[in-house]
Amino acid sequence: MKADVLVLGGGGAGCSAALHLAQRGARVVLLERGLVGGQASGVNYGGVRQQGRHPAELPIARRSREIWGRMKALVGTDAEFTVTGHLKLARNEAEEADLVAYLDTAKEYRLPLRFIGRNSIHREYPWLGPAVVAGSFAPEDGAANPRLLAPALARAAREAGAVLLENTKVVSQTRDVDGFLLVSEAGDEFRAPVLLNMAGFWGGAVAEAFGEPVPVSPLSPNMMVTEPVPYFIEPNLGVVGGNVYLRQIPRGNIIVGGGDGESDPATPWSRPLAEVSIEAMGHAVRLVPSLAGVQVIRSWTGIDGEMPDRIPVIGPSGTTPGLFHAFGFSGHGFQLGPAIGAIMTELVLDGRADVPLEAFAISRFAGPGDGGGAKA
Amino acid sequence: MKVAVVGAGPAGIRAVEVLVAAGLRPVWIDEAAEGGGRIYQRPPAPLKRDAKALYGFEAGRATSLHAAFDALRPQVDWRPETLVWHIRPGAKQLHTQSGPRRDQVEYDAAILCTGAMDRVVPLPGWTLPGVTTLGGAQIALKAQGCGIGRRVVFAGTGPLLWLVAYQYAKAGAEVAAVLDTTPFATKLAASPGMLRDAATFAKGIYYIGWLRAHGVRIAEGVTPIGIEGEAGVSGIAWRDPGGREQRVDCDAVGMGWGLKPEAQLADLAGIPFRHDPLQWNWVPERDVAGRTAIAGHYLAGDGAGIGGAAVAELAGARAALAVLEDAGRMVDAAQLSRLDAALARQQGFRAALDRAFPFPRALAAGVADETILCRCEGLRAGELRAALAADHAPGPASELNRAKAFSRAGMGRCQGRVCGTAAAEIMAAALGSTPEAIGRLRGQPPVKPIPLVAEPVA
Ligand SMILES: Cc1cc2nc3c(=O)[nH]c(=O)nc-3n(C[C@H](O)[C@H](O)[C@H](O)COP(=O)(O)OP(=O)(O)OC[C@H]3O[C@@H](n4cnc5c(N)ncnc54)[C@H](O)[C@@H]3O)c2cc1C
Ligand SMILES: Cc1cc2nc3c(=O)[nH]c(=O)nc-3n(C[C@H](O)[C@H](O)[C@H](O)COP(=O)(O)OP(=O)(O)OC[C@H]3O[C@@H](n4cnc5c(N)ncnc54)[C@H](O)[C@@H]3O)c2cc1C
Numbered sequence: 001m002k003a004d005v006l007v008l009g010g011g012g013a014g015c016s017a018a019l020h021l022a023q024r025g026a027r028v029v030l031l032e033r034g035l036v037g038g039q040a041s042g043v044n045y046g047g048v049r050q051q052g053r054h055p056a057e058l059p060i061a062r063r064s065r066e067i068w069g070r071m072k073a074l075v076g077t078d079a080e081f082t083v084t085g086h087l088k089l090a091r092n093e094a095e096e097a098d099l100v101a102y103l104d105t106a107k108e109y110r111l112p113l114r115f116i117g118r119n120s121i122h123r124e125y126p127w128l129g130p131a132v133v134a135g136s137f138a139p140e141d142g143a144a145n146p147r148l149l150a151p152a153l154a155r156a157a158r159e160a161g162a163v164l165l166e167n168t169k170v171v172s173q174t175r176d177v178d179g180f181l182l183v184s185e186a187g188d189e190f191r192a193p194v195l196l197n198m199a200g201f202w203g204g205a206v207a208e209a210f211g212e213p214v215p216v217s218p219l220s221p222n223m224m225v226t227e228p229v230p231y232f233i234e235p236n237l238g239v240v241g242g243n244v245y246l247r248q249i250p251r252g253n254i255i256v257g258g259g260d261g262e263s264d265p266a267t268p269w270s271r272p273l274a275e276v277s278i279e280a281m282g283h284a285v286r287l288v289p290s291l292a293g294v295q296v297i298r299s300w301t302g303i304d305g306e307m308p309d310r311i312p313v314i315g316p317s318g319t320t321p322g323l324f325h326a327f328g329f330s331g332h333g334f335q336l337g338p339a340i341g342a343i344m345t346e347l348v349l350d351g352r353a354d355v356p357l358e359a360f361a362i363s364r365f366a367g368p369g370d371g372g373g374a375k376a
Numbered sequence: 377m378k379v380a381v382v383g384a385g386p387a388g389i390r391a392v393e394v395l396v397a398a399g400l401r402p403v404w405i406d407e408a409a410e411g412g413g414r415i416y417q418r419p420p421a422p423l424k425r426d427a428k429a430l431y432g433f434e435a436g437r438a439t440s441l442h443a444a445f446d447a448l449r450p451q452v453d454w455r456p457e458t459l460v461w462h463i464r465p466g467a468k469q470l471h472t473q474s475g476p477r478r479d480q481v482e483y484d485a486a487i488l489c490t491g492a493m494d495r496v497v498p499l500p501g502w503t504l505p506g507v508t509t510l511g512g513a514q515i516a517l518k519a520q521g522c523g524i525g526r527r528v529v530f531a532g533t534g535p536l537l538w539l540v541a542y543q544y545a546k547a548g549a550e551v552a553a554v555l556d557t558t559p560f561a562t563k564l565a566a567s568p569g570m571l572r573d574a575a576t577f578a579k580g581i582y583y584i585g586w587l588r589a590h591g592v593r594i595a596e597g598v599t600p601i602g603i604e605g606e607a608g609v610s611g612i613a614w615r616d617p618g619g620r621e622q623r624v625d626c627d628a629v630g631m632g633w634g635l636k637p638e639a640q641l642a643d644l645a646g647i648p649f650r651h652d653p654l655q656w657n658w659v660p661e662r663d664v665a666g667r668t669a670i671a672g673h674y675l676a677g678d679g680a681g682i683g684g685a686a687v688a689e690l691a692g693a694r695a696a697l698a699v700l701e702d703a704g705r706m707v708d709a710a711q712l713s714r715l716d717a718a719l720a721r722q723q724g725f726r727a728a729l730d731r732a733f734p735f736p737r738a739l740a741a742g743v744a745d746e747t748i749l750c751r752c753e754g755l756r757a758g759e760l761r762a763a764l765a766a767d768h769a770p771g772p773a774s775e776l777n778r779a780k781a782f783s784r785a786g787m788g789r790c791q792g793r794v795c796g797t798a799a800a801e802i803m804a805a806a807l808g809s810t811p812e813a814i815g816r817l818r819g820q821p822p823v824k825p826i827p828l829v830a831e832p833v834a
């Protein structure tokens with residue numbers, strides 16, 4: 001099968017790329033090992049958050065937030081995106097100082113943020129525990145249902161003319177004079193002059209196949225959900241340091257994250273860990289004491305790729321013309337996914353993107369002198 | 377050697393007996409306060425009744441198992457009212473919750489004897505108060521000494537249907553009708569096979585005969601239409617084999633269509649599953665001795681595939697012997713071959729029983745759009761079907777876990793234990809596929825809900 005662009009990986013990022021490319025008339029073929037959104041993009045916490053991001057990510061997050069706002073028109077469903085605000089909490093003075101320091105970063109990138117001091121935080125949110133000393137509220141942030149986003153993007157991409165093949169595992173990727181050749185486990189061949197590596201954690205293996213290995217490791221945030229209880233926690237809650245985060249959906253269930261589970265990306269296989277769940281429960285109850293006794297009905301985790309500096313690899317390959325990377329979102333790529341697809345489309349079709357990408361260059365991991373090897 | 381046994385039903389009791397005889401002191405865990413499991417569940421002390429009244433023909437077996445349990449208890453690390461909510465097979469750890477207490481149990485070998493639960497088909501009105509499973513109806517009678525209603529209808533199929541109806545009638549309750557979805561002819565055709573266990577077969581015949589002789593209304597080959605009522609149950613309607621509509625007044629309904637393994641721990645342990653074409657259940661894979669593909673993890677009893685209480689006793693002992701064999705201990709060869717022969721004899725009988733009381737696939741596949749399918753999530757069958765349609769906004773679901781992700785079917789407290797079987801039939805029918813291809817809902821910890829607490833008590 002021949003195409004203008006091959007997309008390797010059907011997570012939120014890859015499906016968005018397929019959609020945006022197809023909308024601009026490119027012939028796209030996306031290859032996904034399992035089902036679209038079956039990995040990190042389908043099992044994450046659902047946080048659609050800009051607050052607290054690395055400054056380099058904020059322009060992308062701003063752009064993605066704009067797409068989230070018109071998701072229904074774009075893909076036929078809003079994927080339950082709700083603008084609840086994101087409330088980041090401090091539990092001591094050092095954490096409070098952290099919140100204050102971020103206000104300047106936010107201002108620089110025009111991210112609306114409201115600082116809530118000691119005197120007001122408990123008045124505004126009377127259900128917060130005494131451990132909380134301050135908060136920072138991002139009114140534009142919120143949450144969505146991760147189970148719906150990637151499949152909805154995929155469906156819209158198909159309608160726009162893209163070909164998305166599920167249950168198609170790519171087992172070899174090479175480039176010769178005719179361009180890229182991907183071969184699936186079933187032996188099918190796919191060719192195109194352009195390849196987008198959007199394979200999540202497994203993007204590291206794809207980069208390595210083209211001579212630019214990177215130090216990517218599996219990241220498996222530990223997640224739980226409770227039975228439904230009357231709705232009272234409106235904002236998506238986080239804390240400085242990130243050892244717990246939780247949100248309630250209007251039907252009542254509370255989703256709680258914190259710590260990491262275990263995984264084996266080779267299978268792929270991932271599971272939450274009992275002691276990590278228990279610890280996150282403790283943090284959650286200290287944050288919102290009335291959660292004590294609420295029943296946890298399910299827990300899970302997934303696999304994202306984490307880079308040592310906790311920001312992704314985005315941009316052209318350093319070794320192979322026509323190859324572009326976007327992977328290793330380090331536990332916070334659900335919010336970014338929609339914009340990543342748009343940005344990759346611009347990189348491919350226009351040769352440039354409207355957001356600065358230098359910080360994400362794969363060359364930051366290239367060893368001195370050898371142009372390819374990973375840093376030890 | 378540290379051995380952990382989960383479950384103190386017939387399988388768990390016989391497993392622990394073998395381990396203790398070999399000089400071991402296993403950790404023995406059950407959610408229940410007492411040993412006995414489902415069939416030989418003991419009433420709380422204030423409700424003591426004699427074994428004959430409680431267990432009927434099984435009184436001898438019940439007394440013997442309870443005596444075995446009582447003798448074993450001081451020789452093991454017995455942990456009652458303790459839920460195993462997670463298992464980590466690589467590290468060989470069980471995670472338990474008992475009241476506010478949370479513990480971790482390390483083991484070299486674990487025998488999972490987690491039993492079974494009723495298999496349910498959603499009917500219109502099945503979520504009304506007054507409707508329970510057959511097992512629930514039986515537990516109300518055995519453990520609490522009271523029935524689920526004054527005028528009760530039992531609907532479904534399987535040996536338990538007739539047994540529970542008999543137990544209710546015998547205890548003095550008014551049984552308004554017994555509605556079996558299996559036609560008489562199907563049972564008749566399977567009866568030669570059932571004669572392989574003539575005693576058990578005779579008991580089944582006896583219950584049916586006793587109910588007939590006592591004038592209980594019996595209908596076979598029925599298609600249930602629905603349970604009627606507003607705030608509670610007022611009646612039940614069905615279609616007889618001739619297609620005529622029938623109904624009867626009642627204030628409670630017990631329903632169930634056979635059993636399915638409670639195999640969440642086996643699933644979390646990473647043991648592979650297969651769809652058993654006779655039982656029409658997903659069952660964890662194991663060999664005759666209960667060994668699994670995951671070293672150090674053994675299965676016995678109904679949790680390893682429905683076999684009934686007698687098989688559970690044999691399988692429990694056999695799995696414990698496998699644990700000892702695998703640890704390089706001497707085991708009694710004569711005992712081994714006796715158990716293997718007895719287990720092999722039971723297989724033919726079970727197969728005939730499964731043929732005699734088949735799962736009503738068409739009834740499950742045809743659950744009406746407006747009927748509640750997943751009661752935890754309040755989801756109607758039509759909402760699941762909508763998630764399969766080509767025009768479904770996030771795309772059409774093609775397998776069960778994706779349908780769960782899209783529609784929330786199986787996402788509630790029970791994690792799809794109750795609705796999973798019917799959901800798979802609905803999907804298979806709508807997509808022209810089979811339940812085997814549609815798949816099964818992945819197990820996720822906790823096996824049952826556990827509370828959020830600030831500081832776990834350990
Ligand atoms: C539990 C959890 C909670 C999270 N919470 C949040 C959150 O609240 N907010 C947030 O913004 N982010 C969150 N994240 C991070 C976010 O989910 C990820 O960063 C994001 O989904 C990554 O998208 P992706 O498309 O890069 O990767 P993926 O979704 O992993 O997609 C990559 C796809 O590539 C496919 N693939 C890989 N190799 C091959 C091959 N050889 N052939 C074919 N296909 C292949 C995979 O099957 C996979 O579907 C969380 C992540 C996890 C795991
Ligand atoms: C409700 C019901 C009623 C039945 N009534 C009859 C009957 O009257 N006659 C008949 O012949 N057969 C009956 N059966 C079938 C019969 O129960 C079984 O064939 C037999 O009990 C199987 O024995 P077992 O040891 O495998 O499991 P069980 O007797 O079911 O014992 C399993 C034990 O494991 C415990 N357990 C399970 N999971 C966990 C966990 N995660 N943590 C801690 N403990 C756990 C349970 O509390 C239970 O005590 C019934 C089945 C059910 C479900």
